[in-house]
Amino acid sequence: SVLRDYGFEVTEGVGKTGVVGTLRRGNGPALGLRADMDALPMVEYNEFAHCSQHRGKMHACGHDGHTAMLLGAAASLSRDTDWHGTVHVIFQPAEEVAGGGRVMVEDGLFERFPCDAVFGLHNWPGLPLGHFAINRGPMMASFDTFEIVVDGKGSHAAMPEEGIDALVCAS
Template sequence: MSIDKNLVAEMTKWRHTLHACPEMAFEEVSTARLVATVMRANGITVQEGVGRTGVVGTLTRGDGPKIGLRADMDALPLLEKNAFAHKSQHDGKMHACGHDGHTAMLLGAAVALSQNKEWQGTINFIFQPAEEAAGGGRAMVEDGLFERFPCDMVFGLHNWPGLPLGRFAINHGPMMASFDTFEIQIQGQGGHAAMPEKSIDSLVCASHLVLALQTIVSRRLPPQETAVVSVTQIHGGEAWNVLPDNAIIRGTVRCFSMVTQRRIHELLVELSEGTAKTHGATATVAYNYAYPATINTAAETDIAILAATATVGEDKVNWDCVPSMASEDFAFMLNAKPGAYIWMGVDRDTSVPLHNPHYDFNDDALAIGAAYWVELVRTTMRGSAA
């Protein structure tokens, strides 16, 4: 189904409005208001405040499948460096991940489906807050999302720089990695930098530990287990001539299974305590299981492939893509319900990466994304259509 040009123009206006007024995690008040207002104007039942600032719109037409369609709404703490008219008006906040486009596309699909008679069942339009490392997906699930708005299956979509406009990519199984964080406290004994033999050097210990952590993936995990362990912060010391008492190491872990997550946690503790003991220091590890891996279920992936194929053609859908080591809190919804997460191409000739201060969602993708959502509903509910 093609999207009416007048609706595409409306989606573009919504997208530009959202881009100019980005809101951070759990602050999406004006974004939620726009979403709720448009849906109510089109006869869609709306519930606000789900998972704090989330919005769910529901359309029911007779008996049939119950599905959830999800878009994320939040922006990033980033200073935009674009100069176009719809650039961010909120300094230090920016839609650098395309969530403005995601919201506009699902909102456009909701309007189109409210006027379309070629389906029968229940559609829950899930507008999620706080995807960017704040766990808005978890907040909605814990707020009773699927008890209050029953879904047999749930679907997500993300724009994907590096994939040409008019193409989709999906995988049966893992799409995005888990996201965990860790903090290691190294406790040594401070002293004079000119007399290190009278101290326990926490910085030397921390330096050895950073290198030791790189052996977790290369030497302690089976090569078939994909994982990333990255140290992203080292803190310690304030003076030129003082060996600090303690040092802090922080970082992130990415992988595709809970078994691997738990094994990496164990190895972090083992290596930290062992390395510290070697240097006469002690180590304490705090490990945070943040986002699970985003793993598609087979039957729902097939539905998404059919919908994408109906939207852009079979030759423009890759259904065996390489998973990303980035993370997505849509995983919390997939942990609760079967479903599928797909990437949509947005590139013309060049690509600006996500989370970049020059990123801007490609408006030419709006009609494609909205059409995909409509086709997904028609594919899922075609057998029930009156």
């Protein structure tokens, strides 16, 4: 609703729960601005003023801040008439679990919303106020999952050499 209020054409359900807002201003490049917006399934025990209002849902990695920053950029771009082209504001779900960005791409994100370049932003509380860091290409950690199965063999404490201590292997 906020994007619509700023004059963006809004597409919901991209990659299941992603949202893309598009604003066009004549001919020019098409840029994508991306932020993640998922909450993590954990209870927030701090007492910050910005603490989650929903028990069991925490924006532990600053995702609420990312969403707010992208909405702020959308608001600024909607008021600024000194640019030409298209901007797609991309709200990506599921950054912290497998699939968010990949699912949006598989759902035709860049076919439906072609971009000449895409820029993402992640907060970094350790940087001084008013500063930002930039890097060409990929930056920050990525998410991956794997599973390890460790089979052990019990033995009597008097004969540990006959066993396989799965706890040591798993550690």
